[in-house]
Amino acid sequence: MKLNAKRHKWIFSSLFSVALFASGAHAEGFDNFIERRGHKLFNGEKEFRFAGIHAPELHRIEDDSRGVCKADRRGWGQYFKWPTKDEQENWIMALADSGHKAMRIYVLSVEHPDDKVCGRETHILKPANPDGMPRLNERAMQVYDQMIALAGEHKLRLILPFIDHWQWWGGREQLAAFYGESADDFYRTDSKTYQAYQHIIKSVITRKNTINGLHYYQDKTIMAWETGNELKASTEAFVSATAELIKSLAPKQLVIDGTYLSILPSSLEDPNVDIISNHFYTVNDNNKPETVEQDLQTISGKKVYFLGEFGLETVDNLNAVMQAAVHTEVNGARTAGAFIWGFRGHRHNGGFYWHKEGDSGHYSYHLPGFNEGDDNNEIAVVNLVRKAQAQMAGLDEAPALPSPRAPKLRFVDENFSVAFMGAPLGRSYRIERRQLIESGSTKWHVIAKNLSDGKNRFDPKVDRLFTDTEELKEGGKYEYRVIAQNESGVSSASNIIAIEVVDGKAKMLAQNQFVQVDGTQFLIGGKPYYFLGTNYWYGPLLGANAQGRERLIQELDHLQSIGINNLRVLVGAEKSDSSSVIQPALQTRPGEYNESLFNGLDFLLAEMAKRDMYAVLYLNNNWIWSGGMSQYLNWFGYGDVPDPFSEEHDWPDYMAYSQQFYSCKACVDAYHQHVKTVISRTNQVTGIPYNLDPTIMSWQLANEPRVFNVENQEAFNKWVNDSVELIETLAPYQLISTGSEGEAGSTMSLKLFEQNHQNNNIDYLTMHVWPKNWSWYDAFSENPDIEAALEKTFTYMDKHLAVAKRLNKPIVMSEFGFPREKESLASMSSVAQRDAYFLKIFDRLVKEADSSGALAGLNFWAYGGFGKANIENKGKWQPGDDYVGDPAQEPQGLNTVFASDSSTLELINQTTQKLSKH
Numbered sequence: 001m002k003l004n005a006k007r008h009k010w011i012f013s014s015l016f017s018v019a020l021f022a023s024g025a026h027a028e029g030f031d032n033f034i035e036r037r038g039h040k041l042f043n044g045e046k047e048f049r050f051a052g053i054h055a056p057e058l059h060r061i062e063d064d065s066r067g068v069c070k071a072d073r074r075g076w077g078q079y080f081k082w083p084t085k086d087e088q089e090n091w092i093m094a095l096a097d098s099g100h101k102a103m104r105i106y107v108l109s110v111e112h113p114d115d116k117v118c119g120r121e122t123h124i125l126k127p128a129n130p131d132g133m134p135r136l137n138e139r140a141m142q143v144y145d146q147m148i149a150l151a152g153e154h155k156l157r158l159i160l161p162f163i164d165h166w167q168w169w170g171g172r173e174q175l176a177a178f179y180g181e182s183a184d185d186f187y188r189t190d191s192k193t194y195q196a197y198q199h200i201i202k203s204v205i206t207r208k209n210t211i212n213g214l215h216y217y218q219d220k221t222i223m224a225w226e227t228g229n230e231l232k233a234s235t236e237a238f239v240s241a242t243a244e245l246i247k248s249l250a251p252k253q254l255v256i257d258g259t260y261l262s263i264l265p266s267s268l269e270d271p272n273v274d275i276i277s278n279h280f281y282t283v284n285d286n287n288k289p290e291t292v293e294q295d296l297q298t299i300s301g302k303k304v305y306f307l308g309e310f311g312l313e314t315v316d317n318l319n320a321v322m323q324a325a326v327h328t329e330v331n332g333a334r335t336a337g338a339f340i341w342g343f344r345g346h347r348h349n350g351g352f353y354w355h356k357e358g359d360s361g362h363y364s365y366h367l368p369g370f371n372e373g374d375d376n377n378e379i380a381v382v383n384l385v386r387k388a389q390a391q392m393a394g395l396d397e398a399p400a401l402p403s404p405r406a407p408k409l410r411f412v413d414e415n416f417s418v419a420f421m422g423a424p425l426g427r428s429y430r431i432e433r434r435q436l437i438e439s440g441s442t443k444w445h446v447i448a449k450n451l452s453d454g455k456n457r458f459d460p461k462v463d464r465l466f467t468d469t470e471e472l473k474e475g476g477k478y479e480y481r482v483i484a485q486n487e488s489g490v491s492s493a494s495n496i497i498a499i500e501v502v503d504g505k506a507k508m509l510a511q512n513q514f515v516q517v518d519g520t521q522f523l524i525g526g527k528p529y530y531f532l533g534t535n536y537w538y539g540p541l542l543g544a545n546a547q548g549r550e551r552l553i554q555e556l557d558h559l560q561s562i563g564i565n566n567l568r569v570l571v572g573a574e575k576s577d578s579s580s581v582i583q584p585a586l587q588t589r590p591g592e593y594n595e596s597l598f599n600g601l602d603f604l605l606a607e608m609a610k611r612d613m614y615a616v617l618y619l620n621n622n623w624i625w626s627g628g629m630s631q632y633l634n635w636f637g638y639g640d641v642p643d644p645f646s647e648e649h650d651w652p653d654y655m656a657y658s659q660q661f662y663s664c665k666a667c668v669d670a671y672h673q674h675v676k677t678v679i680s681r682t683n684q685v686t687g688i689p690y691n692l693d694p695t696i697m698s699w700q701l702a703n704e705p706r707v708f709n710v711e712n713q714e715a716f717n718k719w720v721n722d723s724v725e726l727i728e729t730l731a732p733y734q735l736i737s738t739g740s741e742g743e744a745g746s747t748m749s750l751k752l753f754e755q756n757h758q759n760n761n762i763d764y765l766t767m768h769v770w771p772k773n774w775s776w777y778d779a780f781s782e783n784p785d786i787e788a789a790l791e792k793t794f795t796y797m798d799k800h801l802a803v804a805k806r807l808n809k810p811i812v813m814s815e816f817g818f819p820r821e822k823e824s825l826a827s828m829s830s831v832a833q834r835d836a837y838f839l840k841i842f843d844r845l846v847k848e849a850d851s852s853g854a855l856a857g858l859n860f861w862a863y864g865g866f867g868k869a870n871i872e873n874k875g876k877w878q879p880g881d882d883y884v885g886d887p888a889q890e891p892q893g894l895n896t897v898f899a900s901d902s903s904t905l906e907l908i909n910q911t912t913q914k915l916s917k918h
Contacts, residue, residue, distance in 0.1 A: 029152035030220035033252045036274040039301040039333040041254075048101070050157075051322065051388040053365050053381070054309055054339035056106035057353075058091055059083070059147045060123070060140070060169070061344075064355050065459045069118035074167060080109075080120045082143045084348045086408065086421060086687035089150050091345035094367045094424040096154045097402050098382070099389040103151070104159035104308055104339060107229045108200065109140075110170030122170055124200060126178050133199040134178060139595030142210055143684065149211035152221035159308075161226035161258055162201055165233070172197075172228075187231075187238045194238075198245055201225075205249040210546045210599075217250040224254035226308075230279060234259040236266035243272035256306065261286070263295065268302040275336070276303045280310035280321060287313055289324030296330035304336045311341035312360045315377045319384045326391045340385060343367065346422045348687055349410045350465045351458030363456055368401055368425045368486060370454025401425055403489030407482045409497050414505040416468040418480055422453040423491050426484030429453065431466055436477040436498065444481070472501045477509060513694040514733050515614060517763045520810050520854035530849035530915050531614075532842065532908060533566025534559070534897070535815060535862035537626075538883035540572060541584075543607075544600030553607060555865035555899075560611045562905055563912025566697070567608065568616040568814055568859045571678055572597050574627025576634070580645050580889040581627050583879050590635055590670040591677070599684060606685040609695045616814065616859070618739050619675055620702035622658060625889040629661035629671075629702070630654065636666040645889065659708035662715035672726055679730040691731040699727050700739035704768065704815075707746050707756070721759055728761040735763040739814070742767035742800050744774070754803045764856065765807070767800045768815035769793050771837070772823075779823045779833070786836050793841070801854050810856035816841060817861035817895035825871035825893035827900055835903050842911040849918050860908075861885065861895055869893030 032044045041048040066079040083091075095103055109122035123140040127133055151158050163186070164171030172186035176193040185191040205225065208215050216222060227234070227242045234257070243255045254274040257267045261284060267273045276299050280287040287310055299305050307325050311318065318340055325338035344353040344364040355364040362376060369379035386398035404426035410419040418431055431448040434441050448466050455463065472478060479498045484491040498509040515522050515529060522529040542548035542555075559567075572586020572594075586597040608615055621628030630641045642649035642657050661667050679699065682689045690696060701723050707716045720738060727736050738757065740746070742765075746753040757765055771777040777789040797813065804811035818837045821830035841858065848855035862885030870881045875891030885896030897904050 029155050030157075033220050034157060034223045034254060036254060036304055039299070039304055041304055041336050048336070049334075049392040050100070050102040050337040051325070051385055051392060052095065052100040052103060052337075052339050053343040053367070053385055054311075054341045055091060055095060055103050055343040055345070056341075057083075057344065058088060058103070058105050058151075059144050060106075060109060061087070061353060062355060063353065065353075065457070065461070069114070069120075071117040072112075072114045074112075074114075077112075077114060077118055077120075079118060082121070082140065082684070084682065084687035085146055085150075085685050087345065087348050088143075088147050089154075090421060090424055091343075092147075092150050092154050092156055093405060094345060095343070096156045097405075097425050098367050099386050099398065100156060101389075102157040102159065102223055102337060104161070104226070105147075107161050107164040107169055107171065108204070110134075110163065110174040112167075112170045112174050115170075124170070124175070127196075134175065134196050136200075136203055136207075137595070139599065139684075141207065142596070142599050145207075145209045145211045146684075148209060148216070148219060148221055152212065152219065156221075157223035158221055159224045159226060159256065160222060161229045161256075162204070163197060163228045163231075165228065165230045165260065172231075184233065187233050187235055189237050189241050194241075198242075201242070201245055202249060205246065208546050210549070213546045213550075217253065222250075222253050224256050224275060225250060226256035226277065227258040229258060230260035231258045232260035232262070234264065236264060239264060239267055239273065240270055243267075243270055247272040254304075256308075263298050268299060274304060275306050277306045277308040279308055282313060287317070287321065289320045289328070292321070292324040292328045292335060293330060296328060296333055296335070299333065301331050301333040305333065306336050307338035309339055309341045312357055312362045315380045315384065318381060322384055322388045326388050338388070340365075340381060346453075347458070347460060348421055349460065350419045350421060351453055351455065351460060351463060352422075354456055354458065366454055366456075368427055370427070370452055372452060372454045372456055376456065400488050401486055404484040404486050404491045406492045407484050407494045409480065409482050409494040412468075412480055412497050412499050412506050414507070416472075416499075416506045417464040418466045418468065418482070420453075420465065420482045420494060423484035425486055426491065427452070427454075427486040428484075430483050430485070431468075432481050432483065432493075433468065434479050435473075436479060441479065474501055474504065476501050515694075515697040515735060517735060517810060519808050520804060520856070521852060522764075522810055522856050528849070528852065528918050529856070530845065530918055531566040531857040532564065532845060532911050532915060533568065533614075533616075533857060533859040534564055535859050535885065536567040537570040537862065537887065538582075539567065539569050539604040540586075540597055540601035541582075541883055542600065543603035544584075544596045548600070549603060551866055552604065555863070556607050556611055556613070558865060558899055559863065560613070562909040563916065564863075564908065565611070565613045565912075566616065566857060566859065567613060568618070568700075569601075569604070570621070570626055570703070571601065571617050571619050572626075573621075574631035574635075576624075576627045576631050576641065578624060578641060578643050579876075580624050580643060581631075582625060582877075582883075582888045585627060587627075587674060590632075591673060593677070598681065602683045602685045605683055605690075605693060605695050609686065609693075613695070614697040615695055616698045616700060616737070617678075617696060618700035618703045619678060620671060620705070622702060622704045622706055622745075623889065624654065625887040626703075628658075629667070629705075630658045632667040632670055633657065633660055633664060636664060636670070638664065655706070655708060659706070659712050662712060662719045668719055668722075672723065675723065675726060676730065679727065691734065694733075696731075696734050698735035698737050698763070699731060700737050700766070700814075701727075702739050704741050704745055705739060706741075707752060710747060710752075713747075713752065717756055720756055720762075724759050724761050736761055737764050737766050737812070737814075738762060740766055740768075741815075743796070744768070750799055750803065753800075754807065757803075757807060757809075762809070764809050765800065765804050765811040766814045767797065767811060769796055769813060770815070770817060772817075772819050777818075779819055779821065784833060786833055790837065790840050793837075794844070797844070797855070804854040809854075811854055812857040812859065813841070813855070814857075814859045815861045816858070819894050823891075823894060825869060825875045825891055827869060827893060827896075827898050831901055831904055835907060838904065839907055842907060846911060846914050849915055860897065862897065864893075864896035864898050866899050867896075869896065 173183035179192040325335040369382035404423040408421040499506040542552035575585035642653040644654040771789040818834040864884035867882035867884040869892035
């Protein structure tokens, strides 16, 4: 973003007041597993009983406001999406704070042929080959991981069923369809479908949570596994084999027989079954208090009894059943837990999700209950549930609700509509505004009070929680905040959002957040920002799994300790068959993504935000090591990529092939779609859209995009300008750079480099310097001439600084690398020559900062942290090797700065300390 550039719509001025969940540092929330002793459950030595409103969608949410997907051949298919981390935590806090001790969620969803056209994703994907086993959708499972981790943090036990008898989310019928079998084959223990069901159970229970690092079977948050939802055709053989498998994998967790409408006598004797469950609905003529006693008599104290679902009835009938669950006793046995169907929680940007229960006239309930839900008897249902919770705890009446937590203010749009995520247990809100003036600010002024967000059937496309209609001063700057309240008290204030009135509309104030450009300087919060950063291309790869995240956190902490706060990062690779390309790839085919790597980028950005770091994200690559432009050409029919590391091809072959990218319309279109996908993404850890995240300083079109030859200039320049305009539209608050090497990437023409950076929406320039690669330095000579390399480096830098000054833009040397002594790959080899080279470059940056110069930053190549380079086989990277600073095409360890390179790190630390004074 440039200062004094065109004004944009709205933005948060304090997004980072949103608390980030400390992934990787999560402490397990419970001391004990829940145990069964006869017909009772125990938490340690205390009996464990629970009641609540059933919250089925903590891990996958139906968005009823969008209606029904007409393309679904079943006729009722809903639109689904994955909840954000903020949504999950809000829902879980609302449940826990209102007295819920446990919660049963809904099943794992199974892929259906109409999912793609309806834009849905599921937990269970069809096999990769026809005879194979189903696969877990990693993106879905990381949302599942997050649910479990958050439930542990907020002390909510979970009951997790596997597969559905019904089709609603995809169930046994869809699983059987993978193998050409019938839905009933699901219950046959000799069927392929049952084999697939067992594979799912094994894959889930043995999964290692990417958030808290625990295997599911180790996690005390998981109270019980349920064979499935309403598996009404269960047989003795089916339950016996399934319960035995679950118990063998998770011996400390409980097993629920998910049979429906009947109780199998065999389950009462099965040592692997702990809990017998039933669901009551009027359509089955069992939704009455008498059914509780009948079930307890049938069970005869042999197992724990659990009323997993009941509902869709009058308040009086619901209360009668709930009171029966609380008090009915047969030979000392009582119902351990009971849930009324069903709950929906807050939306990320305001209002509540909702669901109409078929033709019953009943809707989902919202906590803590609202007058807008009177037609649904919402407050009365919440109250009867809370009374039952109290009675199960030995109290006569429910205690008062705790005061609400703070709401989260999201944005104020150009029409002064205020969007906020409601607080857990907030019943109403007041909105406050104050004016910013030169001497500080005025007092907070209440502009709305007793405001409710409890509307049923909230439609985010048209509904607004509040619009500030007071006429505000043109040019005035104002701040907003929101405070929640309920009958017990008020919350702390939300984060603050600041706006400026321009042409009668609310416009963003990006104070203290986004990196901005003013002439040849970067600014943060109005202060100059000069940085010494690094290239950290592999960060998202580490963030994609629990083991990698441990190293990632360690490395980010190390970088922070030496003052590094700017990381240049590859968004992700394109999948290629070449051994010179890093693995795994983010984009496996045009428009198809490895979601775990997207989640890795989410995690990296969230962790960087905690450390006040800024990211420069490049979206493509000129070189083969990440697939890049050459892989797009391969995808769109230009033949095999000539691998310059093979015996058949060399670098001129590769570059002649790669230069076609800019004139390949299908390639450029696919790249632009990729750009849209990435920039439009919402971070699944923080809930912040990428294009509204101040952690992202800049988007780079690519790594070292090259013109290659004069004939290619027109196509290249069009690609640059079209891409810049697209990114400016998608991400108007973040900076744009091309990622160019400079003259070296512009046919050695400084004039061409300048022409390609005339676009006003290119916010700053980049240059790269590679003394070894450009034959400015010979590490094997008897007396390597470091001074000659430095002289050529500074000449190159000075030429590009002159261009930056003419264009009145900052410039960053976003790559420069130097090998270890005699190009050794050993991490303990000398870096004396590198240190001498780096020191002069660092000193130049400090001098530029001292004089408010145009050289605004450096990113050395490259940090490898605590990775171990495999230097065998001439340092060629192999799958399974650690990621270090040198990518797959380079000898591993050659240009990497390791955490053990103490002399280099000391130079870095000294330089960042000097820069911090500006």
